[in-house]
Amino acid sequence: ISEVEVYSLGNNVGRLGKASQSSDYSTAGLASKAIDGNADGSFGSCSCTKEQKDAWWEIDLGSEMPIDHVIIFNRNDCCPERLDNVSISLLDSSRKQVTQRKIGDAPFRSVLTFNPGSVLPEWQKxxxxxxxxxxxxxxxxxxxxxxxxxxxxxxxxxxxxxxxxxxxxxxxxxxxxxxxxxxxxxxxxxxxxxxxxxxxxxxxxxxxxxxxxxxxxxxxxxxxxxxxxRDKRLAHFRESWSGFKEQRSTLAAAKKSKSDLEGKAKVSMIAADEAKPRPTHVLIRGEYDKPGELVEPAAPSSIMTFSPDLPKDRSGLARWITDPKNPLAARVAVNRYWQMIFGNGIVKTSEDLGTQGRRPTHQSLLDYLAIDFIESGWDVKRLIRKIVTSATYRQSSKLTRDIVEMDPENELLSHAPRRRLGAEFIRDHALSVSGLLVNKIGGPGVNPYQPSVLFGRNAIGASNVSFTQSKGQSLYRRSLYTYWKRQIPAANMRILGADGRNSCRTRRERTNTPLQALVLLNDPQFVEAARAFAERTIREGGKSAEERIAFAFRLATSRKVTGKELRILLAEYSDRLAEFQSNKESAKAYLSGGGERQAPADIESAELAATAAVMSLILNLDESISKS
Incomplete structure (x- = not known):
């Protein structure tokens, strides 16, 4: 080390400290040479230890003080690689490590900043x-x-x-x-x-x-x-020496063959187990350098004993979880699907089926469904069909005063569930009734409409990542295929209650905010869906406005429109039609806003715009976005 400068509040306090090192190479390489103010890099200006394992150099500043910068000058007349991968640690008065930095390939001058707000001392050539x-x-x-x-x-x-x-x-x-x-x-x-x-x-x-x-x-x-x-020189001559020409050609052909094969095959990363697992110890007080008792992989014996016939790896754990004798796995799965369909699980705390969670409202039902699920070979489709075809699910969701008083949270299953759809279901429902939904199965994720600037600005660990909106049919695929970046779901889904996926969640909290209505009225995906819904209604719903509105209402809510509702919607349609007929430019502006799909040329713009405004109103109805 040629020189070490330690800056605190603008002053080099390193010159005032006391230096020591693990050993002295000679009297010419004492530890104090690294704080003598001479940083020319020659051997005569350097501290130097003997060749030894875990060599160290240390400076005692005498008292605790804030450290802004540490500047290390390497030897430059020989052997600069001796400082490669060196660690620099700051210790407090109790010699506990406060922070640590590491230098990779050591340059002549390394600047380590610990207080970014402080001024870096000038060093000019x-x-x-x-x-x-x-x-x-x-x-x-x-x-x-x-x-x-x-x-x-x-x-x-x-x-x-x-x-x-x-x-x-x-x-x-x-x-x-x-x-x-x-x-x-x-x-x-x-x-x-x-x-x-x-x-x-x-x-x-x-x-x-x-x-x-x-x-x-x-x-x-x-x-x-x-x-x-040596290694870099060997690589250089392998690439340039004429004696290796034939070998280079063979290697190039093999690399091309490998690249062509990888291009044809679908490659995915996997997590594999080591052939010989490394030993794992209980760490005393959590400190990595104080190993205690040796431990091996196992499962909670309070749930079920881990069979000695099972391998102690991930495959063994998977077989332990899905063992028919495991009392927990099937019940957790069944409870989660019940929650998805009814809104609440048989065990309301679906994240905790243990002693700290709620007791099952119907213990026998949970046991029956779990056993049937196992015996069916863990057939999820069969389980869902059994639930949705049951008399319990097919009840009316209409509430009476007696039901509200006796069973306000439907724990007694006195009525069918009535709740707002999940964020993904609301989007898919709007696309489905409008005729835009693409039912293609499988394929890569897609990027539907969302503010692209938020994608990179809020990204974790990759703020420079870019968002490229999909085109064509990819904009209308089911929400299942939407590319979901952690912390940054599509803005419309986040507002409608989707999680950011920063942490594991087994259920979403129910929310109700004015922003949700604004999304359904103004988000490009829903504006475009309302316009396409209007086009579908005009083409398929009949000749008169009454027929078309009744057709659209039935599609969106799954019931017939009442006379009172029809009169209100017809009045809205008439007002909008008169407005757009008197201002053709306003109609064109309304039809051109939101989404990539263009308005058809064969439908009069005022009629289409007025119908689209009514369709937007219908899609925003509570019944359109609720399950009942």
Whole structure:
């Protein structure tokens, strides 16, 4: 380590501390050398330990104080990789670790900021502009060296003509690096540049004091192309040496074959078990470096004993869960499907069927359905059919005063469930009655309408991710296929009660806000659905307005419209029709807003707009978005 600077409140307090290290390589490499203010990177300015495992260097600042920045200068005349992957820890007065950072490939100067609000101390290299007047012939490379080690931060080479016009010369590799007296920094050009006696060479650089010399030795450029490090050099020669030409061709063919095969096959990531599981210990007080008793995989014996015949891995756990003797798995599944259909589970706390949860309202029913579910081979479709064809489900959902007083939460199953549909069901219902719903099964997820700016701005761990809206039929697929990014579901679904999926939820809370009505009236998906519903009603619902409204009402609510309801909707239709007939531009603007689907040209715009306004009203009715 050449130098360590520790900044607190703008001051380098490292110079005032006391340095120590695990061992001293020699009297020339004492720990104090790293806080002596000399950061030139030569061995004489560095602290150095002996070769040993887990070597360390430490500075005691004498008391606790806020640390803003730590700057570490590496050795630059040899062996800079010795600081690769080094860890930097800050300790409190009790020597407990406050924070830790890690350096990967160690550069000459590493800046670690612990207080982003503080000002970083200035550290500037010198700027030089050198003009060579006596360069003639081909220029291949320049050599930079000095009596003491140094570093070049940046460098630019230009050829100046007689008129003063500058032409930048292209350099091989990076135009920066370290240099010393014995190991100069060679900067090579991509191709030799011929200079006449009237040309000038201009060198602009930022770095330490340096001696510059010019060479026409073409081997300097080739050496520049060869990377440092044994493994990197081997890789370089494998790619360039003519002796490996045949092997390179064979490897390229094999890679192409592999790529073609992967392109044809559907590849997905899997989680696999290790051939030899690593040992797991109870951690004393949760501290990772204090292992206690050795433990092995097992299942809660209070539920059911884990059979010794089962493998102690994920497949064993799956077989333990689905074992017919397991008293919990089938009951949890049955209760969840009952909750999906009735609104509440037989055990209301579907997230907790243990002692802390609610007791079943119908214990025998839960037991019967669970046993039947197991005996059917865990047939979900059969279970749902059994529930929805039962007399209990097919009851009327109409409430009487006696029912409200005796069974307000329907725990006695005195009536059929009546509740608002889930967010996905509301969208699918609107698309279905409008004729837009695409019933295609399977395929990739789709991106229907939603504010694209929210997709990246609110993303967890990937704020630069982009949202590309789907086109065509993908906009009208069932909500099951909507691409759902954690924390950012489609805005209309979130407002209608869907979760952000930040945590595991077994049931959604019932909500009722004005925003939900605004979504049904103004969201592009529902505006477009109302317009398509109007088109369907005009084409299929009959000739008169009364027939069409009755047709649409029956489709949306599953019942016939009453005379009073029909009169109200007809009055709304008449008002809107008169409004749009008197203002054709308003009708066109109404039909062009929301969604990609265009209004048909064969239906008069005022009639279609008025019908669409009534369809929007019908889709927003409580009966249209409720299950009863």
């Amino acid at each position: 010198k700027n030089y502009e050198l003009i060579f007047a006596s360069v003639t012939g081909p220029l291949t490379a320049i050599s930079l060296s000095g009596p003491s080690p140094g570093i070049i931060e940046s460098l630019k080479l230009e050829r100046l003509s007689v008129s003063g016009q500058a032409h930048e010369l292209k350099i091989v590799g990076e135009a920066k690096g370290k240099f010393s007296k014995k190991n100069p920094l060679i900067i090579g050009l991509e191709k030799p540049e011929n200079f006449t006696d009237k040309d000038r060479l201009k060198i602009s650089l930022v770095g330490d004091d340096v001696r510059v010399s010019i060479t026409d030795n073409s081997s300097a450029v080739e050496r520049k192309k060869v990377p440092e490090g």
